[in-house]
Amino acid sequence: MKQNEMTMRGFDGALTYHVWMLSCTEEWVHLFNDPLTDHEETLFLNEDLWTYSSDIESHNYSTCYNSQMGSQLFEFAMEAPTSNLVRACIHSGRALSEFECDYFVLKVRNLLLQQTIEQYWQENAAWLEGLHSLTSMLELDELLNNIMHNVLIAIPAVDRGFLMLYDAETQKLTPKASVGFGPSIYDFKTSLGEGIGGKVYQDGIGRIVNTEQGLATMSNVQENSMKSMMAAMGVTDKFPNILAMAVPVRMNKEKIGVMIVHQITKKRKLTHADLRQLQGFADQAAIAITNARLFSELRETNEYLVRRNHIHEVFTKLSLKDSDLIMIAKTVERMINLPVSLFDVTKNECHPHYTPLSKKLKDSELLNGWEDSVDTLTVTINEIPVHLYPIVNEGIPIGFFVVELQRLLSPIDTVVLEQGSALVALKMVNTYSMTDMYYKQCYEFFNELLQYKEPNLLVSKSKDFGLSPDKPLFVTVMQLNGNVQVSKKLERYQRKLIAALHSELKSFQYLLFGFQDKVSIIMNVSSESQQEVAIQKLENIVELYKNKDAPVLMGGIGMVYQGLEFVARSFEEANKSLAYISNRETPGIISYGSIGLNRLFISQQVEDIQQFIQEVFAPLHSPKAKSSDLELTLRTYIAANRSISETAERLHIHQNTLYHRIRKIEEILAVNLNDSSDWLKLLLACHLSDLY
Template sequence: MEQNEITMRGFNGALTYHVWMLSCTEEWVHLYNDLFIDHEETLFSNEDLWPYSTDIESNNYSTCYNPQTRSQLFEFATEVPESTLVRACLHSDRTLSEIECDFFVLKVRNLLLQQTLERYWHENDAWLEGLHSLTSMLELEELLNNIMHNVLIAIPTVDLGFLMLYDDETQKLTPKASFGFGPTIYDFKTSIGEGVGGKVFQDGIGRIFNTEQGLEAMTNVQENNMKSLLAAMGVTVITNTIVMAVPVRMNEEKIGVIIVHQITNKRKLTNSDLRRLQGFADQVAIAITNARLFSKLKETNGYLVKRNHIHEVFTKLSLKDSDLNMIAKTVERMINLPVSLFDITKNEWYPHYTPLSKKLKNTDLLNGWEDSVDTLRVTINETPVHLYPIVNEGIPIGYFVVELQRLLSPIDTVVLEQGSALVALKMVNVYSMTDMYYKQCYEFFNELLHYREPNLLASKSRDFGLSPDKPLFVTVMQLSGKVQVVGKRETYQRKLIATLHNELASFQYLLFGFQDKVTIIVNVTSESQQEDAMQKLENVGNLWANKDAPVLTGGIGGGYQGLEYVARSFKEANKSLSYISNRGTTGIINYDNIGINRLFINQQTEDIRQFIQEVFTPLQSPKAQSSNLDLTLRTYIAANRSIPETAERLHIHQNTLYHRIRKIEEILEVDLNDSSDWLKLLLACHLSSLY
């Protein structure tokens, strides 16, 4: 207010007066914006000038006349807006009468009341305007940015403030909006019960803290938080600061706290200010809740729009019959991260030339995860990747491999989900076509086994990639054990077929899978090429033995010239397969390498073991064992009946050996010089090493 003049009855003319009030920081604040004159400035340098006892008997004020300044000085308490000391100075040439003093004090009280009412109406209008502004906002970010601005409009007696919201994830009160603070205020993240805000949030009750109370409440603030707060306020020490804080709550749920600071000489903060701030905070809670609901609704709507767009993109790819390379590229473009598609059954990458594919091509990508139908996060060659399974009938047949340069968003997962569905459909269609082709191969193979109409078969063989005039051999491979689910068995069979295709890429061949077996007819032009082809087939067996997969066994038939020998080579391949299966071993064996064991392929294993037992059981008696007769006989056979070599191997004298041989002949009732007896023992010894 400007310098004021007051006219009263009994005064000659107009008198000039000044009014001061005791501020919240216990300093006297001049209520008007006069230019002080020297003698007015000295009024407060000498407290003795002011009246502490009444010169005029009154219960409402104290007053005295100061002839030096030619002023009547007053001191009294006002209850508006709350109990506060007031000092007033009225310029006069004489001491005022009691009536004049009463009138003056009444006039000042009236002016203070008018000022308070005007301020209340102004602040109330600002408060209502702020509430309207809040309730009209639905964008959460915009709302948060305007909250503190509206607080300072509604309660102009504060200078700066900030809003903190509780974060469930970090369990911290985190600043979300501020006014008057520096940027480091957003590093001021406190626990429940920490500092002024933490205590008010914990108690759920708004409070006004004077400087002493505020400093006491801040004693448990962590050092890093205190540094952030001081830097935000631009001070090194907090002094003469009044703090008001209220909880922000929706119904019974506390969601945050509003904290405001008064650091300049203004009127004292009152309970009315506290109630107004709490009312504002309650409206803030409603506005934030509405904004969050709107944001969630908007996000959900946006998510649905994006999901629909994603569905449209992959539907178009499906209608265009796009290949796996195009699908993988589309997924990569839509999630904006490096993506490759890995086909488990073919052990093949799409696209194969991308940096990610090259980086992972020679790695054991799915070590231990081949059967997983869940998404996985693994690190390969120091590269974190996300594996999204492509599943058919509960069996993984491939994976999208995403290089995790950032965390995946929900919409990224939708892209992978839609992409994997299209890839699965594409791969299953390929499987169906492949199965139809294998069926045709199977039917043609059966025609070859019966070998009727040779000319027609020769013509058909060319359609299946064979040359009827070139030598050929047949191989049969079988997967057994570990697989109970048909779908998994088919997946492993496709893996095996893909491996065989890679190994036999340089040969002419016919290949098909049927049930748990894979049958192959291979054309060769020379013995060396046949040996090369057989070696590649054995390599497949060696590679398969290192996998956590069903047991692979295989038999290779002999090589022959002409399609009429397919049945013969096939029969030999099956005999080889039976031989290795009966032995309980794995791998792939060539029929030519079986030798004399061909004679026993079709013999029952139990019959062979019974024969071995009948021959050697007599040598298992305690007396025979004490002389090591079983070992002696086996060593004698292995040394081809050489006495010196057998004795040397057994570390015994030759005479001792002769003695043992006679005992063996007596116990077994044989003559080792008889060719028939010798053949029986030799055969039993050979078979015991196999069965």
């Protein structure tokens, strides 16, 4: 009621009046006019004052005049909207007539009905505002705060409230909107079954709780959360006397959160009608949350599509400009705003090599067995968490984007890496194609050198291929041996080998090409010492392959010759050297000059050589011969160059025992160790058994 409505005219001037109503909690609530002083309130609420017989007979009210107060007192019942007992007094200064009493009671009833109608209008307006919010607002925080404000308007018996939503990640209920609480309410987080909100969310049943019930239900709340709640309510040591209502927020059968309201100042008892009304607002909130989430998802999807289209346009422009790998890597880095390096598996290098990330990755075992992975990986390299995004060609990784994970990657980051990897793959495959064309030309020229039909033309063409026809040269053949089932994997290993060779031999003049599982090199050297340096570099590469999960690398080196006409001879020697080391099944590289006597056996079948060894030593494999260690004695005798004393010393036997064993060996093998032919046969068999 406005202040000017708190007086009544029609009497002898303006008279002040007061009205009370008995609440559901059996307490009298002062409704109209200025608040009473403590003395007036004590006086007016004195029950003895109201125990009287009506001076005026009426079935609608009881009344009497109190001369001590100079006021006419009334008591009557209101039937609508609910049945409530009403008390009123008017400072009349005299006893009112029956007509005046009827008029006053009618006036008070009218004011109370107006108040009820206004309350209904407020509640209706709150509902309409809530419905309007559902269609006019899509910003979730603003919408939820608006709904909570409407709750307090529609349910005037409550003073404050807050809304909690369930966070599946933390598995806690977290406040998202509040009215009448301090900011620390947003630190009040509860688990399922914890506190009033946790209990209501768990059970899915709304409830009204008094202070005693509330304290019991809040007893399991964590200490930090409870402190946040107390601070939000403006108290520190004692939980205030409050009534509370809490209802679940759910969409269909899915529980989303909890809505909680408090009554601090007693107005009336909270009823199930209030609980149903609160549930209605909770249902509004559920609809609002669902709409906002759908809108957010739609907006995110739209933004994702727009950004994806933009990303596609950026990389399309890079493709049309024929941008290099460094530019592509820089573009990816700029678009995801994280350090990015592009690792080329073939060349075993990063692009660009000068960035902080590339420097951190330098000299690291970057792939560490992951080079065959076509899936994304998150690993730690040199204590740096990185994301490896593979660049794949026909099912085989040829490179990786290496992203330093200063944060988690978003879906749009993955799109950037996806588009960037496609462009890089195209760029690298085009480069491979051009390189393969060049190697094909090298292969054709090499075959012309082997045939050596037009010397003058070959001299001219050799200069085009980076060779000096007037300098000495030699040929090297390297081969990748191993069970590589997938041809594309073998191709990748060969490209890696060629890249390593280019890196090691960049200070030399050479022609290099790959064919199937072999790499052939013609190299110019000006001196024996320069050839030794070149061979050392080739050995370095072979050494790198010994500890890697890759095919075994072997190589053969031909002799140095002056003139292009000797390419064929050096090439044949390189192949013989390769065959020699391949038969031994030992990784490494060997030059034709270091094979020595073994050149005589390079063309022999391994089976024939093993059969010869078996035929020579088989008689010494009988049980009787083995018991006397005759084969060991013969091998030691040969190794000691037929020295009796040295052989006996090595075998830790007496010289007479050695003489006895030698005679036994000669008898069993039917040889004479002093015969040069027999001695050569045994010496050769022993030598070959060490090799085969």
